[in-house]
Amino acid sequence: MSHADKAAEPPASGRVAYQGAPGAFSHEACLALRPWDVPAPFETFAEALDAVASGDCDCALIPVENTTIGVVEPAASLVAASGLEVAADVWRPIRLALMAIPEARLSDLRTAESHPAALGQCVAALAALGLTPVEVFDTAGAAQAVAEAGDRSRAAIAPAAAADIYGLSILRNDLQDSADNRTRFLLLTRAGA
Numbered sequence: 001m002s003h004a005d006k007a008a009e010p011p012a013s014g015r016v017a018y019q020g021a022p023g024a025f026s027h028e029a030c031l032a033l034r035p036w037d038v039p040a041p042f043e044t045f046a047e048a049l050d051a052v053a054s055g056d057c058d059c060a061l062i063p064v065e066n067t068t069i070g071v072v073e074p075a076a077s078l079v080a081a082s083g084l085e086v087a088a089d090v091w092r093p094i095r096l097a098l099m100a101i102p103e104a105r106l107s108d109l110r111t112a113e114s115h116p117a118a119l120g121q122c123v124a125a126l127a128a129l130g131l132t133p134v135e136v137f138d139t140a141g142a143a144q145a146v147a148e149a150g151d152r153s154r155a156a157i158a159p160a161a162a163a164d165i166y167g168l169s170i171l172r173n174d175l176q177d178s179a180d181n182r183t184r185f186l187l188l189t190r191a192g193a
Contacts, residue, residue: 014058015040016187017048019075020115023140023162029092029185030061043137045075049082052188059087065184066094068177069120079186088187096122096175097160098129099143099168104152106171113142114157117183122157122175129172131155143168 016037018026030039040057042048051057064076096118100109112119112126113134119126126133136142142156147166155171156162163170 013037015051015056017042017051017057017060019043019045019048019062020138021140021144023143023159023165024138025092025094025118025159025183026061026063026185027140028159028161029063029090032092033061033088033090033185033187034059045078049078049084049188052084052190053082055190058189060084060188061185062188063117063183063185066117066121067180067182069117072117072183079188082188083191084188085191086186087189089184090187091182091184094121094176094181094183095160095173096157096181097163097170098155098157098172098175099160099163099170100146100155101150101152102167102169104155104169104171108152109155109171110153112155112157113146115139115142118157121181122177124177125172125175140165 014037016030016034017040020026048060052060063072111134112131113136116135118139119133139158140162143158143162143166146154146156
């Protein structure tokens with residue numbers, strides 16, 4: 001096989017760790033940026049980073065900064081302390097959708113749950129809608145919890161794709177306060193890998 005043939009081959013498939021449930025922004029980033037890899041969900045940022053350090057996953061895609069809220073914690077501090085190498089650094093647009101069970105209407109809603117970083121990106125929109133923010137571990141996890149609860153007063157703030165995954169209806173798109181809302185993701189690998 002010539003060098004040119006080898007360069008044309010797709011990368012070998014591996015596992016890319018991310019924090020959150022399927023349908024989370026980090027999951028979407030994995031699918032867009034590493035389509036040849038198998039996304040591996042973890043509940044916490046620490047677990048995702050540990051999966052790379054232990055060799056369970058080949059790399060991790062972790063959000064560390066957002067144009068609206070600044071540094072994403074605890075992710076940024078955990079990345080800095082991880083000892084992992086930054087293989088790539090990319091900014092991705094973030095569009096937040098307000099979703100609820102199909103029977104719910106905006107007037108039914110009382111709470112909106114999501115990851116603290118996502119809630120921080122739509123403070124003005126939530127206030128305008130009169131919704132109480134509820135912090136949970138993940139955007140897509142919030143969508144899953146709202147779907148399972150079947151409560152018309154609960155909404156989730158998550159990527160639009162999460163509505164399809166968990167059978168929810170989108171009541172409002174582009175809930176983020178900034179039209180230029182973007183998040184910086186780092187692709188991390190083991191040192192020397």
